Amino acid sequence: MSNALPVVDKKFEPKDFKSDLKPIWCPGCGDFGVLQSLYRALAAIGRPAHEIAFVSGIGCSSRIPGYTTAYGFNTVHGRALPIAQGIKIANPSLLVLCAGGDGDGFSIGGGHVAHAVRRNIDLTYIVMDNQIYGLTKGQLSPTSPRGLKTVTSSLGSLEDPVNPLLYVLGYGASFVAQGTAADLPGLAAIIEEGIRFPGFAFINVQSPCVTYGEDEWQIKEQRARMKSLESLGHDPKDQLHAMDLARAYGKELYTGVFYRNPAPSPTYDQLVLERQKEKGASAPDPARVLDSLIQR
Amino acid sequence: MLDNLVIGMAGSGGDGIVSAGETLVAAAATEGYYGIMTKSFGSQIRGGESSCRVRISSGPVLNPGGTLDVAVALNWPDFLKFGAELPVGGNTVVIYEAKSGVTADKIPIVGVTPAEVVAVPFGELAKKMGGTDKAKNTVVLGLLAGWFDVARETLIKNVAKKLAKKGPEVVAAAERAFNAGVAYAAEHPLKSDMRMAPPKDGRGTKILTDGNDMCAAAAIFAGCRFFGGYPITPSTEVMQYLSREIWKYGGAVLQAEDEIAGVGAAVGASFAGVKSMTATSGPGMSLKTEMIGLASIAELPLVVVNVQRGGPSTGMPTKPEQADLFQACFSAHGDGPRPVLAPTTVADTFGMTVEAFNIAEEYQTPVILLSDQEIGQRKEACTPVDTAKYKVVERLRPTPAELEDYTRFRFTDTGVSPVSQPGMLGGNYLAAGIEHNEKGDPTASGAMHGKMNDKRHKKLVPLVHRRDLFHVEGDPAAPLALISWGSTAGVCREALAIARRRGISAKLLVPYLLFPVAEEVYHEFFIGVKAGLVVELSHQGQLYRLLRMYVDVPRGIRSMCRSGAAPYLPEDVVRELRAATLGLQGETAETRQPQE
Numbered sequence: 086m087s088n089a090l091p092v093v094d095k096k097f098e099p100k101d102f103k104s105d106l107k108p109i110w111c112p113g114c115g116d117f118g119v120l121q122s123l124y125r126a127l128a129a130i131g132r133p134a135h136e137i138a139f140v141s142g143i144g145c146s147s148r149i150p151g152y153t154t155a156y157g158f159n160t161v162h163g164r165a166l167p168i169a170q171g172i173k174i175a176n177p178s179l180l181v182l183c184a185g186g187d188g189d190g191f192s193i194g195g196g197h198v199a200h201a202v203r204r205n206i207d208l209t210y211i212v213m214d215n216q217i218y219g220l221t222k223g224q225l226s227p228t229s230p231r232g233l234k235t236v237t238s239s240l241g242s243l244e245d246p247v248n249p250l251l252y253v254l255g256y257g258a259s260f261v262a263q264g265t266a267a268d269l270p271g272l273a274a275i276i277e278e279g280i281r282f283p284g285f286a287f288i289n290v291q292s293p294c295v296t297y298g299e300d301e302w303q304i305k306e307q308r309a310r311m312k313s314l315e316s317l318g319h320d321p322k323d324q325l326h327a328m329d330l331a332r333a334y335g336k337e338l339y340t341g342v343f344y345r346n347p348a349p350s351p352t353y354d355q356l357v358l359e360r361q362k363e364k365g366a367s368a369p370d371p372a373r374v375l376d377s378l379i380q381r
Numbered sequence: 382m383l384d385n386l387v388i389g390m391a392g393s394g395g396d397g398i399v400s401a402g403e404t405l406v407a408a409a410a411t412e413g414y415y416g417i418m419t420k421s422f423g424s425q426i427r428g429g430e431s432s433c434r435v436r437i438s439s440g441p442v443l444n445p446g447g448t449l450d451v452a453v454a455l456n457w458p459d460f461l462k463f464g465a466e467l468p469v470g471g472n473t474v475v476i477y478e479a480k481s482g483v484t485a486d487k488i489p490i491v492g493v494t495p496a497e498v499v500a501v502p503f504g505e506l507a508k509k510m511g512g513t514d515k516a517k518n519t520v521v522l523g524l525l526a527g528w529f530d531v532a533r534e535t536l537i538k539n540v541a542k543k544l545a546k547k548g549p550e551v552v553a554a555a556e557r558a559f560n561a562g563v564a565y566a567a568e569h570p571l572k573s574d575m576r577m578a579p580p581k582d583g584r585g586t587k588i589l590t591d592g593n594d595m596c597a598a599a600a601i602f603a604g605c606r607f608f609g610g611y612p613i614t615p616s617t618e619v620m621q622y623l624s625r626e627i628w629k630y631g632g633a634v635l636q637a638e639d640e641i642a643g644v645g646a647a648v649g650a651s652f653a654g655v656k657s658m659t660a661t662s663g664p665g666m667s668l669k670t671e672m673i674g675l676a677s678i679a680e681l682p683l684v685v686v687n688v689q690r691g692g693p694s695t696g697m698p699t700k701p702e703q704a705d706l707f708q709a710c711f712s713a714h715g716d717g718p719r720p721v722l723a724p725t726t727v728a729d730t731f732g733m734t735v736e737a738f739n740i741a742e743e744y745q746t747p748v749i750l751l752s753d754q755e756i757g758q759r760k761e762a763c764t765p766v767d768t769a770k771y772k773v774v775e776r777l778r779p780t781p782a783e784l785e786d787y788t789r790f791r792f793t794d795t796g797v798s799p800v801s802q803p804g805m806l807g808g809n810y811l812a813a814g815i816e817h818n819e820k821g822d823p824t825a826s827g828a829m830h831g832k833m834n835d836k837r838h839k840k841l842v843p844l845v846h847r848r849d850l851f852h853v854e855g856d857p858a859a860p861l862a863l864i865s866w867g868s869t870a871g872v873c874r875e876a877l878a879i880a881r882r883r884g885i886s887a888k889l890l891v892p893y894l895l896f897p898v899a900e901e902v903y904h905e906f907f908i909g910v911k912a913g914l915v916v917e918l919s920h921q922g923q924l925y926r927l928l929r930m931y932v933d934v935p936r937g938i939r940s941m942c943r944s945g946a947a948p949y950l951p952e953d954v955v956r957e958l959r960a961a962t963l964g965l966q967g968e969t970a971e972t973r974q975p976q977e
């Protein structure tokens with residue numbers, strides 16, 4: 086099923102991953118920063134664009150694959166992860182990226198996250214978290230803080246936000262990080278590390294919505310608040326401490342790697358390849374698939 | 382001598398009546414008989430009542446048969462629970478457990494006098510000869526082999542083989558129980574000779590399988606190398622088969638977290654260039670509809686199998702119904718086209734599954750294969766499919782020249798444009814659920830949306846001219862017509878033959894392609910037709926309604942429809958056909974519409 090891809094011996098520049106499509110995002114949207122960081126990370130990784138499959142759901146953020154030269158798939162709301170996993174299983178030699186919004190990933194698509202985690206399938210999932218529904222014009226999101234007034238919660242929301250970091254750590258994810266559109270080199274480094282991680286890598290990115298987001302969520306405010314986990318002396322091998330720090334989601338803006346499993350489980354895609362190799366050794370002829378049903 | 386025998390048996394869960402049926406149909410298949418076995422259970426997870434129907438024939442069989450030739454009741458309450466599924470008639474030989482204390486003239490079957498009623502001490506023979514009450518089903522097999530002369534040698538061998546693991550004592554006991562049944566039959570001959578004629582073909586000439594396994598095997602043949610799905614009765618065997626077999630062919634199965642993820646992964650795998658499938662039943666089908674729309678607009682091949690059960694909602698998970706036709710044709714949001722195909726037997730499930738993949742690949746479209754519980758889960762002994770007869774189609778991929786300036790959704794005469802896949806240098810494009818231009822770039826242009834809808838529909842036009850996807854049988858000039866699909870078509874095929882023997886001349890149209898509706902095919906079929914029936918298991922008469930929507934249906938064509946669970950019997954259709962002939966003789970048959 087997998088076909089070995091040609092090794093292209095070439096140095097890549099961020100601009101090699103930039104497509105001709107002009108982003109529809111509002112000027113100043115945090116998603117521009119995520120895109121820039123992604124170009125840089127991909128250049129550093131050095132895989133040619135045609136070996137990359139970039140899958141997203143629906144939302145402002147989910148437009149991102151179209152702005153890259155990779156094979157893009159802008160799918161349906163909340164379902165990027167299952168589709169990305171199908172791609173990876175069908176062709177494990179591809180570099181598979183997945184991206185979307187907070188609503189896409191933790192509301193409608195929330196049920197899929199646990200399963201991508203438990204398969205430790207080798208793909209990188211970037212959630213562009215703006216605590217709001219951007220595309221549909223400013224409704225409450227699963228990561229909106231309690232009490233937030235939006236067009237669908239005009240009297241203030243009555244529920245607590247999901248904590249994406251704790252959620253994914255809680256499921257036992259092997260790579261969990263957070264970045265911000267206020268620190269592009271830092272974000273590029275985190276994305277690169279996530280892509281290099283052998284397994285499911287989750288990156289939450291604080292990517293503010295300038296149009297519907299609150300003032301205190303914007304780039305300038307984020308820049309003032311952000312604290313690198315490294316500067317706190319956090320050891321990314323320490324899962325419990327990672328969870329403790331992740332509890333501060335919504336209060337503190339920590340950036341960097343919360344948890345990186347030093348001994349992750351084998352990836353689902355690798356196990357698929359091994360099973361195919363083992364079971365496929367006999368190479369049966371598909372034209373004889375019914376032979377075993379003959380009653381003798 | 383008989384060349385066709387329909388046996389219905391029922392007992393409580395521990396009686397092993399279904400296992401006896403399986404052993405019987407397998408032995409008959411080994412000896413070269415054709416056959417069908419269906420099973421039916423009460424609602425308990427384990428235990429409770431269970432029944433099966435075994436039909437053995439020297440010629441091909443297309444349905445589980447009508448009224449029983451032989452009814453076996455290990456206890457009356459359980460037998461009676463199956464009602465219309467195990468119909469007893471004036472020609473039926475009824476065999477029942479003597480211990481029940483009921484005398485032969487007092488059996489609880491009302492309204493009919495069976496040809497013969499025999500009380501057999503199954504439990505007593507089992508205990509005496511087999512050493513345990515559990516050997517009852519083996520006594521039953523011996524008795525059937527004795528009276529009806531079917532597969533005696535193979536049966537005893539298979540019973541022994543099945544128990545070999547349990548040691549020689551258990552095998553010897555089972556053999557004694559079996560022989561006790563045979564001896565009982567010899568000592569108590571039936572009034573009429575009901576021995577089966579020997580099979581026309583020799584040993585080892587039949588395959589034995591169910592529709593779900595057949596579908597899965599055909600998928601492998603057709604090149605399917607990815608399956609994503611979520612368990613749901615009565616479709617799960619498709620995934621179970623593939624999860625054992627597909628790896629050998631370099632494929633993979635993903636048991637997803639839900640139906641959406643299952644079909645989503647299949648869409649992803651197809652985007653990556655691998656032929657993919659998902660299988661489900663009604664409720665799961667509802668969850669998959671958004672993804673079918675995505676495959677439609679992204680023009681990705683995808684096969685979605687729906688093994689229909691009684692609905693709506695959880696409905697009747699282990700019973701057949703044909704009421705998901707509207708859903709298959711019309712659950713699209715927007716004008717998302719989707720071919721809908723339906724097999725009619727286990728045997729033709731092979732060809733229809735291969736066809737589903739071929740159409741999906743050829744036209745880069747989702748295809749829905751509508752099987753049903755009966756086809757999916759019944760065991761059928763049939764002649765092996767000649768796989769050499771089937772071609773396997775691959776999607777149109779771009780040439781190196783086309784990759785120089787690749788345009789994913791290029792407008793072409795056929796509407797089909799070459800599709801690249803990740804890994805192909807130069808083929809990079811954006812697939813999307815959002816409307817796009819030829820390049821694949823998102824667009825908000827209404828004009829472009831119109832053109833793309835044209836493209837997506839134009840691709841499928843050749844399908845309605847595929848005469849091979851429609852079978853016309855019977856007398857082509859007859860003014861009396863039947864139309865039927867799926868498992869019910871097999872009932873109508875037999876009804877047509879019975880009617881012919883009784884001097885009623887009719888013709889039958891079986892559409893394997895349900896959607897898009899091939900208007901011309903129906904119009905041609907209706908030439909000269911004055912009366913007839915559209916026969917299906919759905920309360921609303923969905924095929925009848927669908928035809929009325931697209932086709933000028935003659936006034937004399939009525940809907941013969943009812944809810945599923947118990948399939949139609951051939952006699953039911955013959956009766957209605959006879960009534961329809963009255964219409965031909967000028968006695969205005971009232972045009973009965975489906976019940977609203």
Ligand SMILES: Cc1ncc(C[n+]2csc(CCOP(=O)(O)OP(=O)(O)O)c2C)c(N)n1
Pocket residue numbers: 143144145146147161162185186187188189190213215217218219220221226
């Ligand atoms: C099945 C379905 N339900 C609802 C929508 C409407 N919808 C599109 S995007 C969206 C939410 C977007 O928010 P988020 O995922 O946070 O992305 P953002 O726009 O903020 O980047 C909604 C509700 C849809 N497209 N599909």
Ligand code: SF4
Pocket residue numbers: 109110111113114115116145146215219220293294295296297
């Ligand atoms: S609405 Fe918000 S999230 Fe969407 S593009 Fe504009 S700023 Fe960005």
Ligand SMILES: [Mg+2]
Pocket residue numbers: 144186187188213214215216217218219226
């Ligand atoms: Mg959002």
